[in-house]
Amino acid sequence: MTVRTVDLDAEADLARCGALKDFWYVACLSTELPANRPLARTVFGTGLVLFRGPDGAPTALRDRCLHRNARLSKGDVFDGRLGCPYHGWVYDASGTVVEIPALGPPQRGEKLDAQACAHEGLKPAPCDVGRLARFPTREQDGLVYVYLGADVTQARAEPFRVPYWGERGWTVYFMVTRFANGVTNLVENFMDVPHTSFVHRGWFRNPTRKRVPSTVKRHAGRVRMTYHQEEDALTGLGRLFNPRGLPLVHTDEFIVPNVTRVDYQWGDSGFAINSQCTPIGPTDTLVYTAISYRLPVDMPGAWVGRALTPLVRWYTRQVIQQDVVIMETQRQGLTDGPGGGVYSGTEADLHHADIEAYRRWLREGAHGPGPEDAERDVVFWV
Ligand code: FES
């Protein structure tokens, strides 16, 4: 039997994803969650409704009314509470039913006592209905995180910190992109140099037939790729960052289970592209990309950097769109009949094999010590 490298179905299924669920995942940008509107999200195939409670803190509940199972995310938020669109049952931020309009001002059944209600399988009052499943949330660095594991005190890591968020001289903005592929394939794509001269030809990097000696380090849930190539031939906007021809420090890092960080640094300027993947379903993923950059020459308050944001945003949107297309193209081949998900690779794919090893270990329940630490030199060509 051939072993599949990725199992798209299992890795996005809450019941079968093992320890992949024991991490914080981005549910939305802070700006996507206003005070007066609910937001629907699906994470690991589980429908969630997000809204802000009376103190403004985000709440994530199961998006299914306890009454007749309507989608609560189609309802209303008022005074930090959530009203179902069907019969108006009201939930507070803990997921408890606090009001049932059909019970009028008494908020109790008037004719059937508790015993009669129990006999008919009914509840006498809102407080007897119980509460919706509620998932822990955290808001930091402009992102709202949600935790779907069994016990938040057992989370395997803290929510990821956005690189350079709030740091002087740096401009940070987010892009949200939906990809028709699974998380393993996406994180591989985000730290894959050889694809850039094919998929992003002319936009980011041209084929130069250059030999790139690199080091792949696998350590403590991270796969770090260091490229020993001081003059990389970036095209497009990449050229803005290095007018003085300083040596480049380029690293790519994967952080379990779903984060990648790409850094291009020349002196103390450069950019970082940080992507966090949130699985919706087997071939459906929302990716939250934070782009942080600092220009070599700028005015106080990163004025020039901020003024350039619309241009940089447009440029990065074009590049990401090229990845959306290639990820859909990969998905088509991968899911076309049986036998998909068996990969082959060369030395140029060592870091991908490391990512797959970590993610497979987590998916299988994270038993035992996991992939051992290793550091290896490789060479590939772009
Ligand atoms: S289904 Fe939600 S109030 Fe009836």
Ligand SMILES: [Fe+2]
């Ligand atoms: Fe790409």
